[in-house]
Amino acid sequence: MAAYPALAAAIASIGNIVCWVYVVLKAYLGAFGVGSIVQYIGALGKLGTGVQDMMFVLIDNEVYCRHLQGLFDYLDIPNHKYEGTLPVEKRAFCDRGDTDYEIEFCNVSFRYPGAEAYSLRNLSLKFKIGERLAVVGKNGSGKTTFIKLLCRLYDPTEGEIRLNGVDIRKYDYDEYLSIFSVVFQDFKLFSFSLGQNVATAMEYDKKKAEQCLKKAGLSERLKTMPNGTDTILYKDFEAEGVEISGGEAQKVALARALYKDVPFIVLDEPTAALDPIAEAEIYLKFNELIGQKTAIYISHRLSSCKFCDEIAVFDNGAVVQRGCHEELMLERNGLYHELWSTQAQYYGNAV
Numbered sequence: 380m381a382a383y384p385a386l387a388a389a390i391a392s393i394g395n396i397v398c399w400v401y402v403v404l405k406a407y408l409g410a411f412g413v414g415s416i417v418q419y420i421g422a423l424g425k426l427g428t429g430v431q432d433m434m435f436v437l438i439d440n441e442v443y444c445r446h447l448q449g450l451f452d453y454l455d456i457p458n459h460k461y462e463g464t465l466p467v468e469k470r471a472f473c474d475r476g477d478t479d480y481e482i483e484f485c486n487v488s489f490r491y492p493g494a495e496a497y498s499l500r501n502l503s504l505k506f507k508i509g510e511r512l513a514v515v516g517k518n519g520s521g522k523t524t525f526i527k528l529l530c531r532l533y534d535p536t537e538g539e540i541r542l543n544g545v546d547i548r549k550y551d552y553d554e555y556l557s558i559f560s561v562v563f564q565d566f567k568l569f570s571f572s573l574g575q576n577v578a579t580a581m582e583y584d585k586k587k588a589e590q591c592l593k594k595a596g597l598s599e600r601l602k603t604m605p606n607g608t609d610t611i612l613y614k615d616f617e618a619e620g621v622e623i624s625g626g627e628a629q630k631v632a633l634a635r636a637l638y639k640d641v642p643f644i645v646l647d648e649p650t651a652a653l654d655p656i657a658e659a660e661i662y663l664k665f666n667e668l669i670g671q672k673t674a675i676y677i678s679h680r681l682s683s684c685k686f687c688d689e690i691a692v693f694d695n696g697a698v699v700q701r702g703c704h705e706e707l708m709l710e711r712n713g714l715y716h717e718l719w720s721t722q723a724q725y726y727g728n729a730v
Contacts, residue, residue: 395427460534463549467542467558480508480543480558480642480673482529487538489528497536498524499696506673506689508642511665513684514677515718516693522677525693526645529675530559560639564648566632568623570615573601574608577634588638594668595634596660600627626657633661637668644669647677681719690715 402419406412483505490497499521506512514522527533528540531547540547547555568576574588575581588608592601604610604621614620623631629649636644649661658680661668665686676687684690685704692700692707692715700713707715 392427395423398423398426460531460552461548462552465545465550467550467554482506482643483541483544484525484528485539485541487528487535487540489524489533489536491533497696499528502538502696502698504691504698504701506675508673509671510689511669511674511676511687513687513690514675514693515679515681515684515690515715517718520693521696522693523647524696526561526647526675526677530561530645531555558641559643559645560636560641561645562632562636562647562649566629566635568612568628568631570611570613570617570620572606572609572611573604573631576612576631577608577638579635583638588634591634591637592631594637595630596657597627597630597634626654630657633668641672643673643675645675645677648679649676681715681722692718 399420402423406415484502487499487502488497489499502521502525514525516522524533528535531552534548542550542555573592574583574585577583577588577591585608589601592598592608600623601607605619611617611620613622633646633649636646665674674687676683678684687703689701689703690707691698692713694714700707700710700715707713708719710716
């Protein structure tokens with residue numbers, strides 16, 4: 380593949396030489412004058428450049444088509460995920476009446492395709508609308524897998540996940556996804572306007588986008604944007620695009636979660652790129668940000684667990700502890716106490 384550009388240049392050069400020889404011979408034999416020679420030489424130069432550019436385009440097309448074939452093969456993979464038809468609605472299965480949603484993991488086990496070991500094993504967990512659930516644990520304990528199952532990126536290998544008493548696989552897939560707003564660690568922002576990044580749509584409510592950005596802690600930065608929410612992010616398509624820091628990008632992602640205005644918000648390390656002051660501000664107004672929504676909060680910074688109603692401690696694919704911060708700290712031999720103490724000792728030593 381690397382030899383193709385050189386081959387294209389060689390073919391163009393050979394073509395130029397042949398044409399030049401032809402022009403020189405014709406001029407020598409008196410077929411045309413000096414002015415015509417200059418004209419023909421200029422035309423031949425443009426012809427050679429055009430032929431070379433055309434060959435480069437053909438080479439690029441061959442490269443792109445190879446990548447496109449992989450994309451088309453991926454898109455042609457049949458969807459084996461079962462998609463139900465039930466509409467997602469509030470039902471009277473919940474303890475607090477028909478105005479609530481309730482999600483329950485019933486003896487759920489899961490292993491990734493091709494894997495022998497289970498990532499989750501016999502997980503049973505229930506939470507209702509309005510609760511703040513912190514999910515903590517060591518790396519590889521199953522926290523992110525738990526979120527992927529909740530959002531139906533995968534279906535359980537064993538057991539059921541129920542929404543208001545009904546297996547989530549029986550609900551319309553798109554409708555089920557519409558009740559979640561998820562901010563993963565590897566979120567993406569695009570080189571579109573700030574408002575479009577918040578709304579993830581070309582048309583959006585400008586006032587609502589501004590309110591969400593302010594709630595997420597971007598009030599001052601928004602004031603410096605030359606065109607407000609219409610300011611283009613990054614310079615991929617516009618030289619006037621604005622570059623933002625990693626912490627600011629994380630706040631935009633948080634504003635995106637708030638803009639969707641859905642019953643369940645899932646935050647996977649939402650303050651990982653924030654400085655300590657910005658992180659503290661998010662913690663202080665966390666209840667104001669979330670409102671009456673259910674928040675599922677994954678973080679390795681255990682200080683964030685103190686404002687959550689309940690904490691689920693994962694270890695080796697299972698929930699080994701549940702309770703609020705105060706309750707879990709009383710279990711001195713528990714994993715949560717170990718994780719908390721490990722982090723706290725560094726702050727204590729520093730003081």
